[in-house]
Amino acid sequence: MNSRRPWFHWTLLAAALLVLAPASSRAEIPLSLYGDIDYKYTKDQTGASSFSVPRVELFYSGNYDRLSYLAEVMFEAANNAYTFDIERVQLTYTFADWARISAGRFHTSIGYYNDAFHHGYYFVLTTERPTAVDFEDSNGLIPAHLVGLQADGRIRLGDNLAIRYDAEVGNGRGNPGEVTLQFARHLEPAMNFRLRFEPGGALDGLLIGGNIYHDQIPTLAGSIVYPMRELILGAHAAYFENNIHFVAEYMWIQHQEFDGGTNTYKTNAFFAELGYTLKDAWTPYVRYENTKFGSTPDPFFTAEAVVDSGGNAAPNDLGPDRGSYQRGTIGVRYIFNEHVALKVEGQLQYFSDAVSAGRTTVYTAKTQIAVAF
């Protein structure tokens, strides 16, 4: 017992020095905490009204001159239990404005929304992402995450125009609901390229762009009989100036079977959202979403998701029972301060039933308290 005393005393002394040290001499750990608490009322045949605490997230970002590193770690609710997921891990070196190289797991540069908004809902205007650009384990249509390499940059072409590019190569699609964070499931890597234009002058704040993504989808016993080539073409526009929030995106997704298969599946998705901030706090907003699947269900989108982020089987709501959909959302966000935002919104959705050719209407009201510390 006595032999521990010197160690104990030194520990006490070190702790006291740490507590008494001036703030400026302490190492600052740039760690942020995000999360949200929600209540959702749904009126349909199966929906239940529920409180939820869907996610808690830790975010770290550090910089050393031209080198930066960020990590986004999330505890996410699935089947009434929390699962653990590392959403982003990104090591970046900035050579110049026109050349930046990143490696790791990042949000794919598809459209505007996917890599502009992440999991911290304090920054998201609405209570949910548009379904088309939702995450792999949440019925999203796009490969929201990519594990691989990314090059991006911005080149100013005079006073009134700048262009931005993103070029990415990575593991690409895996099974439905999966992010291939450890190994690719096909030989050809996924490739993505995005080009955007930023006019200046009176149009300062406007961004217009397009992208092309090419990948493969592997077979999956019982669901996806033939491998498919995936091609995603998209166009988007965004404007964030003068208290205006505007995003509009269109994407065309083609899945073409090969290696014995002959079917081609095409999906069109569009969404737009508009908000206007009043008195530095209130932002009323509206959003419209329209997604049309082909008449023959796409096996990748209709397959049961094999895994979600926690390794659990997750049903896919975009299956044949819930086909093409339109969704209108209206709401308001109130930012109390830099830590808390409150959102209240209503939603009307029409789902086409690909099996019965009928239509389902769903009404939803939702409120969300999003926090950032």
Add this chain to the structure above:
Amino acid sequence: MSKILAAFAALLFSTAALADEYILVTSASNPTASVTKTELKEMILGKQKAWKQGSIVHLLLQNDESKSTDWVASQLFGVGVKTLITKIRQEVFKGELAKPVSCNSDADCLEQAKSIGGALTFVAAAAKLPEGVKAVPIAP
């Protein structure tokens, strides 16, 4: 008529005073002679990641209740300080912007800016600039 002229003169004077209330400051080792308002906005939000001569931008920002941050929000961006701070934090979250270094006062910002080559901060125009930092004019 004289009252109208006096009011007009007062308005002009107050506008000029507001515009000159705060200045942009960087390290003395930064050779940049001036920046435009557009370039400055882009550097604050991480769109432009380096100064023209190449060093990486390091934003030093006083807390959101400070007058200097309020001035940056209203005069440069035309928005409230909460909107600007939310936007800056969002850009950090996206990975587009290095987390701003926080400083507590003009003197603290100036002291820290001395040792950071690409420092970008704002202090009151009346503040005395120590050696090791310099003011950078903002072109329209």
